[in-house]
Each structure stands twice: as C-alpha cells, then as structure tokens.
Amino acid sequence: MYLEPALTLRAAFMGSPDFAVSSLHAVAAVCDLRAVVCQPDRPAGRGRKLRPPAVKVAAEPLGVPIIQPTKMKDGTLRDALATHDLDLIVVTAFGRILPKDILELPRLGCINVHASLLPRWRGAAPIQRAVLAGDPTTGVAIMRMEEGLDTGPIYRMVETPIEGHETSGMLFERLAVLGGDVLRETLETFESVGEPAVQDDALVTHAAMLSKAEGAVDWSQPAQRVVDHVRGMDPWPCAFSTRGDLVMKLYGASLSELPTDAPGTVLGVDERGLHVACGTGAICLAQLQPAGKKRMSAHAYAAGRAFADGERLGA
Numbered sequence: 001m002y003l004e005p006a007l008t009l010r011a012a013f014m015g016s017p018d019f020a021v022s023s024l025h026a027v028a029a030v031c032d033l034r035a036v037v038c039q040p041d042r043p044a045g046r047g048r049k050l051r052p053p054a055v056k057v058a059a060e061p062l063g064v065p066i067i068q069p070t071k072m073k074d075g076t077l078r079d080a081l082a083t084h085d086l087d088l089i090v091v092t093a094f095g096r097i098l099p100k101d102i103l104e105l106p107r108l109g110c111i112n113v114h115a116s117l118l119p120r121w122r123g124a125a126p127i128q129r130a131v132l133a134g135d136p137t138t139g140v141a142i143m144r145m146e147e148g149l150d151t152g153p154i155y156r157m158v159e160t161p162i163e164g165h166e167t168s169g170m171l172f173e174r175l176a177v178l179g180g181d182v183l184r185e186t187l188e189t190f191e192s193v194g195e196p197a198v199q200d201d202a203l204v205t206h207a208a209m210l211s212k213a214e215g216a217v218d219w220s221q222p223a224q225r226v227v228d229h230v231r232g233m234d235p236w237p238c239a240f241s242t243r244g245d246l247v248m249k250l251y252g253a254s255l256s257e258l259p260t261d262a263p264g265t266v267l268g269v270d271e272r273g274l275h276v277a278c279g280t281g282a283i284c285l286a287q288l289q290p291a292g293k294k295r296m297s298a299h300a301y302a303a304g305r306a307f308a309d310g311e312r313l314g315a
Helices: 018-030 054-062 076-082 126-132 168-188 223-232 298-304
Strands: 010-015 032-037 042-044 049-051 088-092 110-114 137-144 154-161 239-243 246-256 266-270 273-277 282-290
Touching (some): 018 032, 032 054, 088 168, 223 282, 282 298
Parallel strands (some): 010 032
Antiparallel strands (some): 239 246
C-alpha cells in the first residue's frame, strides 16, 4: 500500500556563532530549509578583515538564501522571510532580540535552543554563569519564543552533568552538539509534541553578559569558588590576577592540598603548577599567561621568574 510521505516543515534558521552550527545541521537534515539568517560579517584579527560568522560558512554549501540584516525592526527581514511561507523559525544563539513581526510570522511560531535548564540562567551567558556558580548540572532547552527574554514555555529539556574540570569553552562545545541532537529529535515529531510547559517564574535566575573586569580573582573567596571562577572565565574574558605591576591570566585551576596562608599567598610551585592560598583552602594553577606573552605552564614560568617566599598575588 502506498503511503503519502509526512509533510516536511518549511523552516528558516537564525544563528551566528560556532555554537549554532550543530543546530543548523539538525534543521537542514529534518526540515525543508528555506533560508538562513545570521549576523553581518565583522572585522576580526590583527588586520581587522571582515570575517563571516560560523553559521554563514556552514550554510553556504547548503545552497539556501543567506540573509545578514543590519536592522531588525524596519520590516525588511520580515518581508524577506515572508516569501518562504514558513511553518517554523528555529533560533540558536542569533545574538539579537526578535521583533514581534518575526515572532508571529511562521505558522507554528519560533523555537529557540537555549543552553541551560530554564528558568535557571535566562539571558546572554548561561553556560559561563552555570560554571561560575559551581552548578553540578546544566542542559539544553527547546522553547517556544515570546517577546520576553527566554521566558517562553518549554517543549523539551535534557540535563547533563558539569564535570569538575570543564571550562566554559569545553562545555560550549559539548552543549552545542547536545543542542543539535535534542533539536533534531524535537523537530522530527514537532507537530505532534503537544503544548509546551510553562516556566516557573519563582525559579528564575539571570545570566548577564560577562565583562572583562569580572575576570579579576578575589583570593578571599573559598578555594572551590576560585576554581569555578577560573573555569567559568575560560576562554573569555579569562580569570586574571596581578603580580606587582604585572597582570597574569590564569588557567587550569584545581584544588590544592598544601597548607594554606593569607589569601593570595604563593604556597609553592611544582610540576603540577602554582599553588596559591584562598580565603579557605588553596588552589593550583596549571598555566599562566603574563601580559604580552604566550600561555605557558606555571612551572616553566616560575623557572624564569621565581616567586619569593611569602609573595602575594593581587595585593
């Protein structure tokens, strides 16, 4: 008996950085991908040459229209997308707030891949904030988009542990893949998934964008908090501390078992790294990067510029 094939969702994808590429591939695999929207090319590197966003590079071989709007509210983007008779718009790390006319355009609305267990960590930096807070778990959520920031109801959410050694950069890579997998599974049965679950506003926490100033280490904090801080700030903006007038970026933090001292005191250097006292306990830093220099092992750095007995960082 001949069976009519299932209808394929006509979809557009909106995203920009590396994190969104796995989601783009998921949409292309499951849906009739009609268009891709990403941020404009931006100057980057020492030569300040225009560099396309990762999603644009990944979308070019797919042979679909690529739209890079400079404005979101003048109706131009809405008109361009309207020509595709969309069932759905999928958004992952697009980097701009969608206006109402875009949210209301597709037949089934807009859905978003968000890298947290909503309503925890709504906002721009959910991965970094989860690591900085020492959260034991995180995940990805597929939600229906509303005009509020990450306020929409949830279609599906998948949890994953945060490993004790994971930096924000490591977790970015893992959640990008997980997000694409969960999105694909959701899209395959999207028109039969039912109504999404409303978020509990009593449990909301906000994930504000990071600033360079936040990278400064507060050595008066407990050792585990300092470890989480170094992990959470890696790869940007990077945790840092001062050594006299010198600023050093800090990498590869773990707990140290050495007897502690006043916060910021250098306790010693060995093959494992630089051991530094905290408010309670101590940490070990595997790598350092002095301003204007390459990143290197703490042991190699100390071999060329030894630490004095009782020397303190961040003083």
